[in-house]
Amino acid sequence: MLAVETINLTKDYRVGFWRTRPRRALERLSLEVEIGEVFGLLGPNGAGKSTTLKILLGLVFPTAGSARLFGRDPRDISAHQSVGYLPENPSFYDHLTAKEFMTYAASLFGLSDKARTRQIGLLLEQVGLSDSGKFPLRKFSKGMIQRLGIAQALINDPDLIFLDEPMSGLDPVGRREVRNLILQLKENGKTIFFSTHILSDAETLCDRVAILDHGRLQGCGELREILQVGLSSTEIVLEKPSRDAVVALEPFASSVVRTGNRVRLELRAESDLTEVLAQIVRWNAKLISLNPVRMSLEDYFMERVGGNDNSSLRNTAAAGTESPKSE
């Protein structure tokens, strides 16, 4: 059985004053997520990531196609019993304390008093909020709210966890903690489905990723397959090479970059490597490093959606940081 399955999922939002004009947010999206996988949904702003998550949680209804959580319709609430969800930019009740909010969340899952108390203590400790449990949420910072959001998503010890931009609002320490938490959840056999702008997080955490752009699936695959599509090039770094050495090597390189005393060359073809090494020995250049350059997730991402005119995406991918707002 699959943890998550979408078949030709399509969603049109009605826009305009009379809400008569359809705007397609998702186009025939078909995905399969195995139990125990960490699955990343990547895409620029407005790609349809949050819409996909909302359909899977029954918050939005598909125009066509279907979605399944452990084989059940998302509108069937029994499917939600083993599901946890962290919304994007979560917002909770200002009048409650963290413990009261967690108690409320636990009660909706029908947890017994004993299980509830144990689980709340454990989770607040895990996300680093055990000292803030009695503070009202209106006094929480964005990062604290995000941590609480993660804690409430785990209150029912779910088998499937949806995280919409889980690193949003967290400082580097918080991001590392959340990353470790996700890896720990994976070790415990949980299925994690998350959307992110931060490619380095996806690269660290995901078994498989899917890339969405303008509601269409641009690519989906196992991360190791994507990243080992082949050597895209070989990188050589030389220290203080003579001018003649550089001139001799230039015909083999697709790029030559000087940084201080060092020269970095990217080879055009792997087959030239023997000849290049011979030239290095001939010109007595000092070889610092020789590395095969594999395709990164960022390269893959840019290859799939970089052709579209989307500067925000380029900035996001290039910087490996999040954009201010997703869709």
Place this chain on the structure above:
Amino acid sequence: MIQRIRTIALHTFKESVREKVLYNLIVFALLLIGSAVLFASISLGIKRIMLINLGLSSIAVFGLLMAIFIGIGLVSKEIDRRTIHNILSKPVRRFEFIIGKYLGLLLTLVVNTAIMTGGFYLALYYVERHMGGEDVLLLEAVYFILLQFAIVVGLALLFSCISSPILSAFFTFCLYIVGNFLGDIRWFGRESGSVIFEKVAALLYYLLPNFSDFQVISQAAHGKGVPSYLMTSGSLYALLYVTILISASILIFEEREF
């Protein structure tokens, strides 16, 4: 199901009682009831009538304000703050959410009305220095006030599902005002001589919430109890109307996307 509705209702109650506006309204209501003692003391011969009229009217007006101001945000606030995502992603049916929200606010109003009624009885005891059987009968009027609140909360909830808080407050308040004059509107319709006007008036009479039959404060002030048939019909009418309002809210809410 019951447990989830209870959880949402108790959470709504907790949220409501932590609203500062609620305490302001209670304080104003108690002040007004207190000032009724003053008015009563300068009203020769009609002390009691004056006090009961002012006291019960204060409970009705301030309770109505609480029902509207808290009721209009019941659902829309959850949508605006996106807290609804947390709730509906958990094993909560949409109708459970709506019923829980309704019951939570109703519970808030029952507790607040009890506090205001306690204040009212204290004022009555201060003026009269004794309590009798006729004073207990005043609880019938309080019950009728609560029936009105039940309908007003249902209206506020319905509008909260479809429009902004300001529009919800406006519509709820307008319907409350119109609902208080439905008896007169129907009478005007009959007396107008116009068939169309008579039919429109009759349609409004049956369609809109009829609050005019719940006005028993003046009757209570004059020591007249509420007839048992009116108690029964009033209770059934409120129950039926609230059921219709909640059902309509659920139907709308079931199809909403967040």
